[in-house]
Amino acid sequence: MFGLFKKKTEVERLQEKYKELLEKSHKVSHSNRTEADKLMAQADEIAQKIDQIKKNY
Template sequence: MFNLFKKKSEIEKLNDKYKKLLEESHKLSTTNRKESDSKYAEADEILRKIETLNKN
């Protein structure tokens, strides 16, 4: 209940965005392979950002 007003950290925001992009990539993989690859590339970039933030 007390987490209602807690702001998300940068890593949590990036994780949410990463998961969303992977889901979109998976959905597009059956209809539009080029768009699917594009979403996967965006998700990969975000994963790299998450890894660099975790190292620091």
């Protein structure tokens, strides 16, 4: 109940974005491989940001 008002951390927001990009990439990969590769590249950049943030903690 008290978690209702808890703000998400930057890592949590990036992890959600990463997950969304992976799902989109998988769906698009069946029809447009180039677009799927672009989405995967974006997801990889986000993963690197997450790793960098975790290293700084």
